Amino acid sequence: MSTALEKVTREAVDLPRHQRLALARFLIEMDDPAADEDVQQAWDEEISERVRAVQEGRTAGIPYEQVLARVDRRLGP
Secondary structure (H helix, E strand, C coil): CHHHHHHHHHHCCCCCCCHHHHHHHHHHHHCCCCCCCCHHHHHHHHHHHHHHHHHHCCCCCCHHHHHHHHHHHHHHH
16 A cells, blocks of 8 residues: 555544545446436435425424434445
8 A cells, every 4th residue: 555545544544424424425426427417416306305294294304313324224344
């Protein structure tokens, strides 16, 4: 492993969890230049519909802490 990569890796490990996940997402998206715009548009529409459903009372949101707990249980150690 190069010195630069080792340094970046050590710094990334010290980031708070949400920042590490944001970094991982950025790196994955950066490595996929052929990302399909139709897929992004579909996700944007899905997200908008879910927000509308919560705002209109057709569904309820889940607190962030509960979402993280579910993820931790699924991915667990």
